[in-house]
Every structure is written in C-alpha cells, then in structure tokens.
Amino acid sequence: MLYTIIDVETTGRSNQITEISIFKYDGRQIVDEYTTLVNPQTEIPDYITALTGIDNAMVAHAPTFEEVAQAILDITEDTVFVAHNVNFDYNVIRNEFKAIGIDFRRKKLCTVRLSRKLLPGHKSYSLGKLCKALHITITDRHRAKGDAEATVVLFEILLNQENAETVFNDFLKKSSKEATLPSQLPTAVFNAIPNAAGVYYFKDKKGNIIYIGKAKDLKKRVLSHFYSKTKKSLELCRETKDIDFELSGSELVALLMEDAAIKHHYPKFNQAAKRKTKQYGVFSFEDRNGVLHLAYNTIKTTPNALKIFQSIRECRAYLESICLQYNLCPKYCHLQEGVTQCSHYSIKTCKGICKEEESAAEYNARVTAVIDAINNTTESKVIKEQGRTPSEEAFILIKDGTYLGYGFIDKEEVIQSEEELADFLIQQKDNLDIQKILRPHL
DSSP: OOEEEEEEEEOSTTOOEEEEEEEEEOSSSEEEEEEEEOBOSSOOOHHHHHHHOOOHHHHTTSOBHHHHHHHHHHHHTTSEEEETTHHHHHHHHHHHHHHTTOOOOOEEEEHHHHHHHHSTTOSOOSHHHHHHHTTOOOSSTTSHHHHHHHHHHHHHHHHTSTTHHHHHHHHHSTTOOTTTSOTTSOHHHHHTSOSSSEEEEEEOTTSOEEEEEEESSHHHHHHHHHHOOSHHHHHHHHHOOEEEEEEOSSHHHHHHHHHHHHHHHOOTTOHHHHSOOOOEEEEEEEOTTSOEEEEEEEGGGOTTOSEEESSHHHHHHHHHHHHHHHTOOTTTTTSSOSOSSOOOSSOOOOOSGGGTOSOHHHHHHHHHHHHHHHHTOOOOEEEEEEOSSTTEEEEEEEETTEEEEEEEEETTOOOOSGGGGGGGEEEOOOOHHHHHHHGGGO
C-alpha cells in the first residue's frame, strides 16, 4: 500500500495554503517527495508569520494553488492521505481543489488517532510533544517539510507496532469513524453518545464548553459536525477534545434545554444564538382628538408594549387580524400612513372613525376591548412530552402566561394538581426566545 504523508501551512483563519510538503511512502521507504511554497493570493497575518516564518515576500513569486494542483493530484493518486490531525490538512487541501472546480477525494489516516490507539499513555498527542517523547527530531518546526518529515518517522514507528496491521485496516474501513472524528476526541467518548433526543456540549482541552446544540438523534447530529467542511465546523472540530450530553426525551424539551444552556455558558461557537434580533412591540396611545391608536415600533422605542414580536411582518399580520376581528380602522392601527381616510386593500370593516362617521367613544371602546383581551390572554398550561425512558414522561409548565420550566415524572406517579408538579419542576427563566419556541405548541 502507498501512503502520502502530508503537512500544510496556511494563512490562519482564511486557511489558504502557503506551503505544502508531501512524502510518498511505500511502507518501507520514501519513494517520492514534493515540497513548495504557495502564493495564497491574500495577506499572511503577522501572527502566522511569527509562527511559521513565512511572510508575504516569500510567497510573492511562488506558484498559486491552481498551478501546483496537478502535481498534488499526481503524487497522491492511489495513495492513502496521512497527516497529523488529518482532517485539518485534508479539508484545507480539498477546499483549495473545490475552489478551482476539482473534487479531491482520498482515503485518510490520522497519526494522532493511530498514536492514541497504538501508543497509549502519552500526556499529549500534539506533534511536538509526541516527537519529544519518542525522541524524534523535528527540524524547522511549523514549516511544512519539517513537520511532514517528523510525521514520516512517527508513521514508521506506528507501522512497526504490534497489532498495527489490524488497527490500520480497521481505520481504513468505510464504516470506521476514526478518520472522521476530531483527532483529539477519544473514540470511546463518541461511542457513548446515544441515538436519542437531547442536548450536546462540545468541550476544549481545558473542559470549557465551546459549542452547545440540540438534536432528535444526538449521535447522528454530532457526527454531522465532523462531516461538515464549513470554516466554523473545521475550527470547532480542531478544538474539540470532549463531548458531553443530556437526554431530553423530546425535541421540544431539547430546544428549551439548549436555549437555557447557551444563555448560561455563552459558548464561543454559538455566535448565531448570541446575536440579539431586533424585536418589535405593539402599543397604544391616544391622539389629541381623543382617538385611541394601536401602533408598533422597535422594543427600545415602544412604551409599555402590549405584545412583542420578532419582526415587523409579525406585527402587521397581528394588527390586520385585530382590525378584522374588532372592526378597527387600518389608519388608526398604523397599517396605512399619510392618508386622510383608510383604503386598505383587504380590510373593509372600518366603521368610519377616519371619516368622522363614528364617535371616538364608540371606536375607543373596541380598542379598549382589544387591550383587555391581550392583557387577559395569560393562562396556565402543562404540555406533556415524551420522557427520557419508556417509563417516564416529560412536562413543560406555563403559569399565567409565563414559562416556569420543565421536568420529568415517572409514569406511575399520580398528579392531580399543579402544585404537585413543583417537586418535579426544573425551574427555568422565561425569555423572548423561549416564547418563540413555545408559540406553535400553545
């Protein structure tokens, strides 16, 4: 079997290649080599230059990736792609090929994961520390050729370990997840994740939670992160050393658990969940003619919002439904601006307040009825969901319109009142995101 042992240096976050080194190895000796600087056609950050020594001047006249692509294809053809933390190097190269319209696919082996299996007991499996422990000399650390040469020596050691042939064959099987999992993540950790609903936590080497997600099938969803080739997924996988999880029983409870966990931990990779969306509120006011208006604006500029929405579209749709239900005027509900009389395309139920055909008192009575109805829609509910085990049920408690939390109860328990749920309730805070999650279920 032929192997190509590869290392790349890149521009950092943008992951354009600045240098690539490939050693073709037949299991006994190196039979070919290819090393070159690459012009990334973008600026190399100072911190990358400080790490690798590669600066903009060095690559200014180097070939572009497109110019070296054929040489890479030729030397790696019919070989197994080997690297220390293989998913990083493989995905960087694959994305460079994708950018020029070529689908690059090779079998993969990761020397980090192979080392964990065949050389257990080391405190660290980073290339530098592992080579130091095994007395492998690295020349030009953080340069592609120096790191690739050291990986070749490490690979030879791995090939000569007892049981190496079995381990290599297992890792190369299509059904194996070894080449897919992050290099720092123990296989046992992934295997312990169940195919069940819940919340999962990606953790870094210090045990810090760096990403939180939810799923109907935890194992399937976690694995999808490792197949993803987006920049965020690659960075997430590179930093993941452990994964924890909590079962929820149902996807709805998982959504609630996920929201609470993200707001508690604020993980670095949950940027979308951290962003605050602009929210809008419906409010009322009385003009100088004594007519009550219903209007909407952003939450920041809305005094005493009667009802809160996630978008202007939701606000307008709600006000249109109120207009139809209570025979209100589109003009005085601010669905039409700058008109003397309403002429809405679909709402024709106005009784004439805008034409002075109705008194302010009569109109205001209907607006007041709307306000009272909004204020009185707070109710208590218990939503029953599937439990974490067949002998358990989950519940979500809403009291007087406020979300109080969720809980799990054995099916043999007899619950006859709301008060009896208190012993099983896992208390949570209500917020606008929770209201949005629960709205379709209410």
